[in-house]
Amino acid sequence: MNQHTRIDPVPFIDIGAQRRRLGQSIDDAVGRVLDHCQFINGPEVTQLEAALAAYSGAKHVISCASGTDALLMVLMAKKVGPGDAVFCPSFTFCATGEAVALTGASPVFVDVDEATYNMDIASLKSAIVTAKARGLTPRAIIPVDLFGQPADHDAIAAVAEEEGLFVLDDAAQAFGAKYKGKRLGTSALATATSFFPAKPLGCFGDGGAIFTDDDQLADDLRSIRVHGQGSDKYDNVRLGLTGRLDTIQAAVLLEKLKIFDDEIAARNKVAERYARSLGNIVTVPRVTPGNESIWACYTIRLPKGTDRDAFAASLKAQGVPTAIYYVKSMHMQTAYSQYPVADGGLPVCEALSSDVISLPVHAYLDEPTQERVIKAVRDALA
Ligand SMILES: *Cc1c(COP(=O)(O)O)cnc(C)c1O
Numbered sequence: 001m002n003q004h005t006r007i008d009p010v011p012f013i014d015i016g017a018q019r020r021r022l023g024q025s026i027d028d029a030v031g032r033v034l035d036h037c038q039f040i041n042g043p044e045v046t047q048l049e050a051a052l053a054a055y056s057g058a059k060h061v062i063s064c065a066s067g068t069d070a071l072l073m074v075l076m077a078k079k080v081g082p083g084d085a086v087f088c089p090s091f092t093f094c095a096t097g098e099a100v101a102l103t104g105a106s107p108v109f110v111d112v113d114e115a116t117y118n119m120d121i122a123s124l125k126s127a128i129v130t131a132k133a134r135g136l137t138p139r140a141i142i143p144v145d146l147f148g149q150p151a152d153h154d155a156i157a158a159v160a161e162e163e164g165l166f167v168l169d170d171a172a173q174a175f176g177a178k179y180k181g182k183r184l185g186t187s188a189l190a191t192a193t194s195f196f197p198a199k200p201l202g203c204f205g206d207g208g209a210i211f212t213d214d215d216q217l218a219d220d221l222r223s224i225r226v227h228g229q230g231s232d233k234y235d236n237v238r239l240g241l242t243g244r245l246d247t248i249q250a251a252v253l254l255e256k257l258k259i260f261d262d263e264i265a266a267r268n269k270v271a272e273r274y275a276r277s278l279g280n281i282v283t284v285p286r287v288t289p290g291n292e293s294i295w296a297c298y299t300i301r302l303p304k305g306t307d308r309d310a311f312a313a314s315l316k317a318q319g320v321p322t323a324i325y326y327v328k329s330m331h332m333q334t335a336y337s338q339y340p341v342a343d344g345g346l347p348v349c350e351a352l353s354s355d356v357i358s359l360p361v362h363a364y365l366d367e368p369t370q371e372r373v374i375k376a377v378r379d380a381l382a
Contacts, residue, residue: 009319010360010369013198017364022255029251042247048254055257056185058211060218063245064225067172067194070208071099073243074168074190077220080105080139085131088142089119090329090341091349096144096170097330106136107339109331111346115286118151119143120348124159127342134340141167145174145184148200148296149287153179153187168192173296175201176264180290185211195253200294201260203249263363267295270365274298277374281381297325298361308357314380320373323358
């Protein structure tokens, strides 16, 4: 390896490499939309929804403008609002709890499991007790499939059933991942995902989708997507949004979906190599047997006493970028500090926020580059 490649920074994600692989196909797909000019609800939107339904096994796919809208639209359709409690993990991207708060309902924050970083079932049960004690009406659970790994959906479904709640799966980081052998999209009443460019299946702007087997919910979501339309756009039967996915983004996604499985396999190879090479010096993420992660992030925990900023600076000096998801759990954020947390507090969320760090992971990270990342981590901890 020459001096030049040594100091070239490693891309944290590599959208450029993917574009080169796809060659002319994305340009051609976008060109077709520019030619037919159906920028809203064009044929590619319908084609994408059908392709995503086939891919996920869900009966209905409602594409939409973002992952946040996907969450919000389901909560709107289920008439979640003031006085209601919706349970979500605190160790997540803010959109999970934000969608709840936007409806006027109260997010109630739940701790996560140390091994999977996903919703902890005992803490979920305490949070339900907490919500009731505060006079809130428990309505829904929003598990997050964090960093690409499915949450414990069977256990969550059992709690939901016992309490009469519905489940909205926040799979913004995990579309394509498998829970007990089945792709996400049918493990909850509704599953929301995001096509933000940095997500494993990303478009060239904002986008999202909702997956459900429920016919009534699907109809209501299609209405909410266009300002609560009834028989036509100018008949408004409920509140809604400008919630549509652009045709150009659907065209981009149709091309990217063709190579998605291959990319998931490549991401898994990277994760396996990291686990083999780093498992003895840091806490590497664990995937529950029977599940498959798509590795939206590769998030390690540093040994106790490690100065995380110094660790990040040391990697950066070797051209290896890192990111911290999430420096603050949601309940530690100013905007969400007034909402309840599960009885017993959220000690795991708080510990993770202080010691996690994410390494570069993407489908185009070749072996020499992975070795560079591994060496940089080893050097920083030596
Ligand atoms: C990215 C993300 C969202 C929101 O998706 P957008 O498309 O950016 O609105 C929601 N939840 C989680 C867990 C996310 O990572």
